[in-house]
Amino acid sequence: QQQVKQSPQSLIVQKGGISIINCAYENTAFDYFPWYQQFPGKGPALLIAIRPDVSEKKEGRFTISFNKSAKQFSLHIMDSQPGDSATYFCAASSGSYGKLTFGQGTILTVHP
Amino acid sequence: NAGVTQTPKFRVLKTGQSMTLLCAQDMNHEYMYWYRQDPGMGLRLIHYSVGEGTTAKGEVPDGYNVSRLKKQNFLLGLESAAPSQTSVYFCASSYGRGDWNEQFFGPGTRLTVL
Numbered sequence: 001q002q003q004v005k006q007s008p009q010s011l012i013v014q015k016g017g018i019s020i021i022n023c024a025y026e027n028t029a030f031d032y033f034p035w036y037q038q039f040p041g042k043g044p045a046l047l048i049a050i051r052p053d054v055s056e057k058k059e060g061r062f063t064i065s066f067n068k069s070a071k072q073f074s075l076h077i078m079d080s081q082p083g084d085s086a087t088y089f090c091a092a093s094s095g096s097y098g099k100l101t102f103g104q105g106t107i108l109t110v111h112p
Numbered sequence: 113n114a115g116v117t118q119t120p121k122f123r124v125l126k127t128g129q130s131m132t133l134l135c136a137q138d139m140n141h142e143y144m145y146w147y148r149q150d151p152g153m154g155l156r157l158i159h160y161s162v163g164e165g166t167t168a169k170g171e172v173p174d175g176y177n178v179s180r181l182k183k184q185n186f187l188l189g190l191e192s193a194a195p196s197q198t199s200v201y202f203c204a205s206s207y208g209r210g211d212w213n214e215q216f217f218g219p220g221t222r223l224t225v226l
Contacts, residue, residue: 004154006154009152032213034214036217041219041220042219042220043116043202043204043217043218043219043220044155044202044217045216045217046214046215046216049214089154089155093213097143097160097162097168097208098143098145098206098208098213098215099145099157099160099170100145100155100157100215101157101171102147102154102155102156103154104152104153104154105152105154
């Protein structure tokens, strides 16, 4: 049972374009929604996170949009760069000991 | 600070063999986690610990055991390895308090079971 569904599985974007990755969740008890970035051969690292009391959070070129009623959230990468090429994971937590439920991951490739 | 370190980085086992993966963190974190990463499935929680001497099951605990005898170390054991346990294993730790419970991940261990 996949409680967090992520799409697309892979994404190719030109340099300077906008990358958009979507996630949907089922458990209404989730109250923390982070995005992790993973480069090949490395462990995931926290990129940006949001709580459901706000609809949007922006940090530099990265923005999370959150729709509580639809149980969906998305990551937008503005002015995408080749250095952004990585695998991105959305996740969700209900606050119970910080346990994370991850989406399936999106492999982002940004062409120069 | 080294952050979260994992030993070994790579390992090949034969079916039925046993092994222990070691995770160490130097951030004085209370919480530690073991995940496995498989293509198309994201990361799935195997076991976790919320403090020294405590452990609990995650989403996919079968075939694994863990121990947290010291706060800085979290061990993952495979008693009798199976090909289905071929995966990349990640350890993570977090402070355990505050509004933003960021998890810090190690570099991973790539395990192949033949």
